[in-house]
Amino acid sequence: MADRDRPELGPRKSAVLCAVVEQYVRTGEPVSSESIAEHSGLGVSSATIRNEMAALEELNFLTHPHTSAGRIPTDAGYRHYVDSLPAGGRLREAQRRLIAGYFAEAIVDLEEVLTGSVQLLSRLTQYAGLAVPPSADEEPIVRVELIDMGPTLMILVVGQHGRVDKQVVDKPDGVGAGDLREADRRLRTLRGLTYLDAQARLLQLAAEGGDGQRDLLLFAAETLRIATQGERSAHMVVGGVSNLAGEAQQMRRDTLRRLFETLEREQEMLGVLADIGPSQGELSVTIGAEHPSTGEWEASLITAPFKTGQTTLGTIGVVGPTRMDYLSAMASVRAVAKRLSELATEIDR
Amino acid sequence: MADRDRPELGPRKSAVLCAVVEQYVRTGEPVSSESIAEHSGLGVSSATIRNEMAALEELNFLTHPHTSAGRIPTDAGYRHYVDSLPAGGRLREAQRRLIAGYFAEAIVDLEEVLTGSVQLLSRLTQYAGLAVPPSADEEPIVRVELIDMGPTLMILVVGQHGRVDKQVVDKPDGVGAGDLREADRRLRTLRGLTYLDAQARLLQLAAEGGDGQRDLLLFAAETLRIATQGERSAHMVVGGVSNLAGEAQQMRRDTLRRLFETLEREQEMLGVLADIGPSQGELSVTIGAEHPSTGEWEASLITAPFKTGQTTLGTIGVVGPTRMDYLSAMASVRAVAKRLSELATEIDR
DNA sequence: CTTAGCACTCCCACGCGCAGAGTGCTACGT
């Protein structure tokens, strides 16, 4: 990892940096050498802290707004802080109970669980929660249904994990009830195939099939294609954005607007998450300018995958200002992702 | 209507008021008597305008922030302005083309149309768009499907207008494949009934049915109940909220937060829309303190129903700051609602 | 009823000085 490349800070520098981050996150005000000297148990004077701070500034972990103000962390400062955090952050009892309470209810529909989890996360952290639902690619199909709605036709695909994709199309000319029944029969043979496999199979069937059949099967293939890639592949879940709008979060107005804009452009947001997702293991933290988008929002992203066993299903996490309570937010995301994984494994059986 | 109760303003007062509103909306700055005298074609001096303004202030249509500042409209001022607007606001050619372009694509899925329309509205107006999809109550059911997903069971309901409701439940003990087939057969008899009627019918069937049947039918009834009322009855569609976050809209930070909060609490938002919806006819405009919620946000709401023939399907509209370009926003909402109604009528055949 | 004129009020931008906070540096002690 990148943090191993850097010259390792001495333990005291590190302690000072962490103290600055923590205090700044708590108060939102630049922090002075004196307050660190007092409140943070290193038995040294403010002058020493000042020296350390100057060094940390030289190393690009801190800045000042102006000469005679306290220090605030840079993105790199936050990064060091995050990397030096103990792996298992504590949750407060109230939070623990919130999570336990939420997952105690029997929930079976993945989509529903995700919206709930996102809300849970946004409540826990006071930032915005977000989730990327599983891709349909590898989900086995339980049923494909062709529904005659008069002038139009609905194609309905039900996946093993509870996803339902639908598409409404104009009924092709010259398609009779017989064609529908026949197509329906063939579509039933897709059961058990994954969305991807089913797509390939459909194209093959369509090539073989008669005229009336071909269009219908192609429509179904199209439905699967839309479900697996592009536009409506899977709706991202976002919640608690109002948390970010508040005064306290002190996000700048136009960065806030840009963040919201991106959140509304699902594809773009998915792209960002894809960029930062495949990091090492459990938890991925992206701070400010570490990614162009988060840099533009002056925000940070904490995400974690949720999985059944070894296979990753999706991603869940939070967005907040770079001045974020990383410790607690990371603990929350980690905890929710863990419970979510357990739940998913259980549903999957 | 309320505006008929008030002493009718003279035509010149009205003109002055409207000029003030228009200029304030455009510039965002308090407007002076002089600028009105100059730019608004009434051939009178600023002194006269001042007198009129004083009178308008007395009547509560205007205020000033302080003694020597220009005037800004009160909510009542905006109200008068809106009420005196010509019924058919003009759209700019570019807007007209945007709308035409959007509706030119053949779209058949109502849900999809609504998200598209909401985005369209938010682009047209630069405010946030929102839509309430049709209630399922009166929608005829096309199909009810019981899908065996192993340990769980999915109940799927498809409505005539393309809505799909699903619920996943744990499979009750002792339900065999035979029970499922039998229940499935009975559920097919619901075809053509509305969601509401089907619910009643199901309860009746459940009462008659055998043990294995009862649970399944009750689950289906529950799915219908959830679809028609309460929590997930129908997901409100919201789009373009980032438009409101921008500097230009000059919405206060904490009112913005409150607005977002309400938008996130779907039920509450639906309540607000229900309160203001049933106004007279085409377009409903709610300005600031005219409704407690809009008052709290210092925002205005412009909504219009969309319908097939006589029956109202749902509502579509925009939210923006009270300092809103009502003329153009109203024209946009009206136009989109109209096209939407045409489209819905056409889909409905 | 309109309007020119004018006094008045209030905001706002500016300059000023000052207290306070916080730093950087230097010199001293261990």
Added chain:
DNA sequence: ACGTAGCACTCTGCGCGTGGGAGTGCTAAG
């Protein structure tokens, strides 16, 4: 070599007063 006390320095933020300017309200004349 490292920590620390002390001190000068710098910069912000605030209060204050001041002047310009914008815009009003009023009055008196047409």
